[in-house]
Every structure is written in C-alpha cells, then in structure tokens.
Amino acid sequence: MRFRSVFRASLANIKTTRSRCFRHSYSQLQPQSNRPSFGIAFDIDGVILRGRTPIGGSPQALRRLYRDDGTLKIPFLFLTNGGGVPESKRASELSELLGIQISRRQVLQGHSPFKEVVNGYENELIVAVGKGEPAAVMSEYGFKKVLSMDEYASCFKDIDPLSHYKTWRIKQTYDENSSKELLPRYDVYSDRVKAAFVVSDPIDWGRDIQVLCDILRFGGLPGRDKGHQPPIYFASDDLEYQAAFPTERLGMGAFRIALEGIFNSVSSSPLKYTSFGKPNPFVFKNAEVILTQLVSDIFHSQDNMDGGTGHEFSTLYMIGDNPKVDINGAMKAGRPWFSILTRTGVFRGKDNDTQFPADLVIDTVEEAVDYILKRERA
Numbered sequence: 522m523r524f525r526s527v528f529r530a531s532l533a534n535i536k537t538t539r540s541r542c543f544r545h546s547y548s549q550l551q552p553q554s555n556r557p558s559f560g561i562a563f564d565i566d567g568v569i570l571r572g573r574t575p576i577g578g579s580p581q582a583l584r585r586l587y588r589d590d591g592t593l594k595i596p597f598l599f600l601t602n603g604g605g606v607p608e609s610k611r612a613s614e615l616s617e618l619l620g621i622q623i624s625r626r627q628v629l630q631g632h633s634p635f636k637e638v639v640n641g642y643e644n645e646l647i648v649a650v651g652k653g654e655p656a657a658v659m660s661e662y663g664f665k666k667v668l669s670m671d672e673y674a675s676c677f678k679d680i681d682p683l684s685h686y687k688t689w690r691i692k693q694t695y696d697e698n699s700s701k702e703l704l705p706r707y708d709v710y711s712d713r714v715k716a717a718f719v720v721s722d723p724i725d726w727g728r729d730i731q732v733l734c735d736i737l738r739f740g741g742l743p744g745r746d747k748g749h750q751p752p753i754y755f756a757s758d759d760l761e762y763q764a765a766f767p768t769e770r771l772g773m774g775a776f777r778i779a780l781e782g783i784f785n786s787v788s789s790s791p792l793k794y795t796s797f798g799k800p801n802p803f804v805f806k807n808a809e810v811i812l813t814q815l816v817s818d819i820f821h822s823q824d825n826m827d828g829g830t831g832h833e834f835s836t837l838y839m840i841g842d843n844p845k846v847d848i849n850g851a852m853k854a855g856r857p858w859f860s861i862l863t864r865t866g867v868f869r870g871k872d873n874d875t876q877f878p879a880d881l882v883i884d885t886v887e888e889a890v891d892y893i894l895k896r897e898r899a
C-alpha cells in the first residue's frame with residue numbers, strides 16, 4: 522500500500538515539473554487535428570535488441586516514426602525493465618546502435634521510478650547495487666549520499682570470506698564517474714544505511730546477498746546488533762529475460778527470490794521489499810504521461826504546456842516479447858493500452874500466450890510497426 526501512496530503523489534509531480542522544462546528540440550507547428558491519436562512503447566531486450574545487436578528489423582521500423590528531416594513524427598518511447606546507466610547515457614547508446622536520434626525522455630528504465638522516492642532519502646546514506654553505474658544513476662536522481670555495493674563492501678574487511686578466490690577486477694564505477702563533492706568519506710561504521718536499491722542485475726550474487734543480509738538484518742550497520750530492517754527497492758522483478766544467449770537468462774526477480782529465500786532463513790521476520798518495473802501499472806501510467814508530453818513537444822502546442830492534459834490518446838501500443846511482463850502489464854493498465862507480442866524474445870509460441878494473451882501476436886517489431894501505421898493510417 523505504501524507503493525501506491527508514493528506514486529499518486531509522484532505522478533502529479535512528474536506532470537508539473539516536466540511540463541515546465543519541456544522545450545522543443547524537434548518541434549514543428551502543426552494543427553491540432555493532425556496530432557497522432559496513438560503512441561507506442563517498445564520493450565528493448567528481445568524486441569529491439571538481443572544483447573547489443575538490433576533484431577526484428579528494428580532500425581528500419583523505428584526510422585518510419587521520424588520525418589525525412591529526422592524530427593519525430595510519431596510519439597514513442599522505450600519502456601524497459603533493464604538499466605544500470607543514466608537515461609541520458611542509455612539514449613546515446615540506443616541512438617548509436619539504431620542510427621536514430623533518441624532523447625533521454627524517450628527512455629524509461631526499470632529504475633527510473635527511484636527518482637520519485639528521493640525525498641525520503643536525499644541526504645541519507647543509501648547503497649546502490651548492480652551492474653553498470655548504479656551509484657551514478659542514483660546520484661543523477663538527486664540522492665546525495667550514495668555508495669555502490671562495490672565501494673560499500675570494500676569498506677568492511679572480511680565481509681565477503683570468498684573475495685580472495687575471486688579473480689575478476691571490480692570496477693569502482695562510483696569513483697570513476699562521480700564528481701569529487703559527491704564523494705565524502707562516509708563513516709559507514711556509524712552511519713546506518715537507510716535504504717538499499719537494486720538498480721540493475723547484480724554481478725556478484727554471493728557477495729551481494731551476504732552484504733544485503735548484513736545491512737537488512739542489522740539495521741543498516743553490518744556486524745552490529747540486530748535492528749529494524751531498512752527498506753529495499755528493486756528496479757524490476759523479471760524472473761527471466763532474453764539476452765544474447767539463445768535461451769532466457771535469470772533476471773532481477775531471480776535475484777530477489779534468492780535474497781528473500783536466504784534472508785527469511787536467517788532472519789526472524791520475513792523480507793519486506795518493493796518492486797518496480799513492468800508489469801506494475803504505474804510504469805504504464807507514467808509512460809502515458811511522457812508520451813502525452815512528447816505530443817506537446819512535437820506539435821509545439823501552448824495548450825499542452827499545463828502538463829499535456831489537453832491531449833488524449835485513443836490507443837497506446839505496447840510492443841513486447843514477454844507475456845508475463847509486457848502483455849500482463851498492458852492488460853493491467855487497461856485502456857487505451859493495446860498489447861502486441863513479438864516472437865523474437867522470451868515468447869516463441871505459434872499461437873497466443875495462454876496465461877497472458879496479447880491483443881496481437883506477430884513475428885517481429887518491424888511487422889508490428891507496419892501493422893500500427895496501417896491501422897492508424899499514419
């Protein structure tokens with residue numbers, strides 16, 4: 522229930538804050554009647570990319586959403602449970618891989634909602650877990666006292682009894698990517714960790730489960746007396762996802778299950794946690810807000826400067842490869858969402874998924890975009 526109350530407030534904030542700072546990098550003056558009454562949200566892994574390789578004709582499909590001069594014609598964004606880098610960096614990576622210009626506002630990652638809880642922890646010590654640059658992500662969201670799990674664990678001698686057997690080098694991304702003023706020497710021996718955030722898929726599950734159990738069991742101070750469990754937030758809860766390997770890989774949901782199972786075995790009270798990402802309907806609501814603002818952006822409309830409330834979509838398309846996550850999420854979000862399931866990732870079935878049937882099943886994202894543009898006569 523806490524989750525719901527946090528996000529009702531935050532949605533209003535998103536609308537007012539973002540509408541004020543919206544400017545028009547690719548705007549053109551168009552009559553209101555020409556505005557598209559539809560928008561598109563693309564999942565990335567298993568739909569647009571497999572690993573770092575474009576799949577399903579994704580570059581040419583996405584190019585159809587732009588005008589000849591390279592400006593955006595159809596409002597679209599990426600709605601992924603992945604992450605690990607700031608949205609601006611992910612937008613640059615996608616632009617390079619796909620050969621189109623993608624703005625940071627078109628990238629919604631699993632951890633993007635973390636910025637909505639910054640008010641509770643702005644000046645509190647927090648630990649950010651996962652691959653990539655988890656501390657840089659949290660710093661960009663406004664958290665001022667962030668340590669990556671790598672840095673935090675390195676402060677405690679012998680906290681990981683197996684560290685001597687690990688031959689890989691742990692990259693101290695926080696040190697390399699953060700400015701000096703964000704890097705005070707926090708006293709981790711007396712300053713309690715107030716919350717842990719699993720930003721992206723953890724790399725060293727053994728160490729991370731050990732240290733998270735220490736933080737969570739001992740009130741944010743490993744090695745001390747038992748204490749109240751600090752909150753832990755997960756960016757998503759995907760059990761599996763499609764990466765470069767032919768069959769699915771274990772995702773953050775699998776890590777959560779492992780942590781929860783172990784924590785519940787060593788602790789007297791069960792783990793309390795909050796998960797974000799698809800299929801949570803909140804992320805679809807948030808996507809709708811951003812898509813509405815993109816319409817305002819594209820069509821340079823003054824009457825939408827109040828947060829985009831003047832435009833309503835008749836259809837919002839979610840194109841995904843994972844029935845449990847993408848299709849289930851669109852179903853939970855309800856109208857105007859319309860779900861399209863591709864066969865390039867987790868789902869490989871001939872017919873529809875039986876548990877979470879999509880509105881349309883199609884082979885590739887290229888065919889999905891073709892279907893949408895024909896249906897919308899765009």
Ligand SMILES: [Mg+2]
Nearest residue numbers: 564566567842
């Ligand atoms: Mg996917």
